[in-house]
Amino acid sequence: MAKDLRLPPYPRGWYCVGFSDDFPRGSVTTKRLIGKELVLFRTEGGALSAVDPVCPHLGAHFGHGGTVTQETLRCPFHGFLFGTDGACVATGYGTKPPRVAARTWPIAEQNGIVLVWADPRGGPPSFQVPKLDMGDFSPFKRAVYRFRGHPQDTTENSVDIGHLTVVHGYERPRMLSELVVDGASLHATYEFHRPVGLWGRGLGGVTADFDAHVHGLGYSFVEARIGALGLTYRNFVLATPVGDMDLELRIAATVKRLEQSELRGPMKLVGLSKPLSKLVENLIHARGFQAFQNDVEQDFLIWKHKEYVARPALAAGDGPVMRYRRWAEQFYDDSPASAAVSAEP
Numbered sequence: 001m002a003k004d005l006r007l008p009p010y011p012r013g014w015y016c017v018g019f020s021d022d023f024p025r026g027s028v029t030t031k032r033l034i035g036k037e038l039v040l041f042r043t044e045g046g047a048l049s050a051v052d053p054v055c056p057h058l059g060a061h062f063g064h065g066g067t068v069t070q071e072t073l074r075c076p077f078h079g080f081l082f083g084t085d086g087a088c089v090a091t092g093y094g095t096k097p098p099r100v101a102a103r104t105w106p107i108a109e110q111n112g113i114v115l116v117w118a119d120p121r122g123g124p125p126s127f128q129v130p131k132l133d134m135g136d137f138s139p140f141k142r143a144v145y146r147f148r149g150h151p152q153d154t155t156e157n158s159v160d161i162g163h164l165t166v167v168h169g170y171e172r173p174r175m176l177s178e179l180v181v182d183g184a185s186l187h188a189t190y191e192f193h194r195p196v197g198l199w200g201r202g203l204g205g206v207t208a209d210f211d212a213h214v215h216g217l218g219y220s221f222v223e224a225r226i227g228a229l230g231l232t233y234r235n236f237v238l239a240t241p242v243g244d245m246d247l248e249l250r251i252a253a254t255v256k257r258l259e260q261s262e263l264r265g266p267m268k269l270v271g272l273s274k275p276l277s278k279l280v281e282n283l284i285h286a287r288g289f290q291a292f293q294n295d296v297e298q299d300f301l302i303w304k305h306k307e308y309v310a311r312p313a314l315a316a317g318d319g320p321v322m323r324y325r326r327w328a329e330q331f332y333d334d335s336p337a338s339a340a341v342s343a344e345p
């Protein structure tokens with residue numbers, strides 16, 4: 001086996017630092033991303049901004065005692081005010097503010113997810129994560145985990161068809177189309193049978209088809225359709241490198257409103273009555289999230305202890321792992337992986 005090289009710890013990309021309601025108006029929150037701290041503040045008007053924690057005046061940490069004053073962040077040390085663009089707009093003494101700015105991090109808040117652009121070299125965003133139309137979907141159910149891991153490893157699951165049977169117990173997984181790679185995004189579709197259905201084992205499994213959409217290594221979601229019932233879920237997996245091999249993983253799930261869905265089979269009856277449909281929708285959402293959470297947690301044991309094998313010994317049935325890795329190289333400056341990547345078998 002070839003000597004394996006480590007992946008660089010911080011691929012560039014958009015990473016989730018929380019959900020919108022984690023940052024209420026008037027709040028100041030310190031987060032970690034790519035081994036650094038950043039301070040997020042939400043103004044009274046609702047604008048959200050992320051800045052370096054160190055005040056350019058005399059070095060106080062905004063995250064320890066900083067407050068929001070209308071549309072600005074107020075430093076706890078001398079009361080200087082900073083706008084959402086980082087610019088100093090007032091001193092604490094009513095004197096002319098120095099022409100200085102706190103460094104801001106690019107931020108995008110969409111579909112209730114707060115994303116921050118991270119590039120170890122400080123470059124501007126090289127791609128955007130598209131906004132989704134979520135009007136027909138229920139609010140998220142979500143969870144957050146922290147463990148030893150790397151975003152390239154966790155996101156590789158989207159194309160690792162082989163592990164679906166072994167780790168998750170799915171049956172007959174198969175790719176429905178070729179992997180589509182387009183700049184920083186990647187799209188894969190596959191189908192499988194889940195022997196444990198929505199209502200538990202023994203009550204019939206479900207066949208689902210998956211549309212996996214990946215944008216960089218920190219943001220992906222799967223649109224899962226259960227054709228026989230006419231249900232559609234959207235499951236997000238958001239991997240955030242807070243430190244070197246120190247990962248925060250957020251998951252969020254939503255289900256398409258039943259009245260917007262093309263219900264089939266027994267679900268058709270449910271669609272007839274509005275109160276019943278609401279009740280069943282909540283149940284379906286809860287069960288779907290439980291199944292999703294269970295699937296993700298099944299991966300933990302592997303993720304926490306796995307090593308990056310740059311020259312994997314691949315076999316038929318693996319899925320397009322090497323195509324994924326070649327695509328992922330774009331998020332690094334000098335990837336040792338790129339030298340080691342060999343042709344797909």
Ligand code: FES
Pocket residue numbers: 055056057058059060075076077078079080
């Ligand atoms: S250190 Fe921030 S205002 Fe002085």
Ligand SMILES: [Fe+2]
Pocket residue numbers: 157163167168295296299
């Ligand atoms: Fe998995």
